[in-house]
Amino acid sequence: MTDITYPTELTNGLSRDDIIARLKERLDDARFEHCLRVEKTSRKLAKRFDEDIDRAGLAGLLHDYAKQIPVTEYRQVIQNEGFDQALLAYGRGIWHGMVGVWFIEHEVGITDPLVLQAIERHTTGAPTMTPLDEITFVADFIEPARKLDGEVAARKAAETSLSDATLIELQNTLTYLVSTNKVVYPQTLLTYNALIRQTN
Template sequence: MTGGHTRAELLALLHNRLDDARYAHCVRVEQTARELARRFGADEARAGLAGLFHDYAKQVPVETYRTLIQRQGFDRALLNYSRGVWHGLVGTWFIKTEVGITDPAVIQAIERHTTGDPEMTVLDQIIFVADFIEPARDLPVEAKCREAAQTSLTEATRIELENTLTYLIAKRQIVYPKTLLTYNAFLTKE
């Protein structure tokens, strides 16, 4: 599951890819994901690994992403979006090729942490929410989501989706279609 690496090696690979602030964020998301996994009965090791590597490709240059999307068979419609979407959906290419992590559940959770998915698994939701509520995040909506995550992963996911859509609309940014589909799907989930 870890691509054959020790924890120290994984941390070094991650830190070589990210600046100190982003690296520290990833370590906090790892711990938050592990806590959520314990709370909601998910695989703690997978949650930790996905949380740790969820932003592995966050700081990959935009031009590198554009080239990768064009040359590696990704949907060219992705070129309409930005690194905010790419670091999940396309960023797993770097995780698989550079780190050797190929566990489908871990890869899927990382892919879905930027856009959501109407069929998100518990692990997917854990990474989606952990990224939003890690301890250094202190906006009121993050605190509201953190409180909801004490008892309902579904409600916490809904809160984050609402925040994402509100943010994108306020900034007049294009909304990735699956994010809107995810929001609609989660309106009716218990």
């Protein structure tokens, strides 16, 4: 049980229980529980940094809504709904943020642009991330079940700076992608470069 509620104007009239039910239709138990932890972590970060707690929580709750949608469904949406066709060269690791918002709008009915932007950017980042974007990005990485060294370091950094935590996450992501011979999505590099320029 939880005492979290969201303003109906933010959820287009849906209750949190309604949203939970739709999440459970799309996710397995492990992924669903991860979303609940990210929701709590997002709300905690938003309170810490004086940002919109409800928008942060809702973005955290829904950030992986589309994580397990079949590849065939994704390809159809990318091909038919006006997305950059270059996205077809990637996979669900990228798609569940950038394309996942299409499913959230159409299946859940969430249309708040700030919430959708935070979800869209949580897989790749963006060179001009807002604090809400960074909260969703970081909360996904530092939620309590994350135990790797980089995740622990980002959690510590997030006690005082969202940007520092975001940079640690990006460094870890890029290191992993390079070390495993994975293609890096261009926007992730642009995000990293932008943060480096800000810190320097």
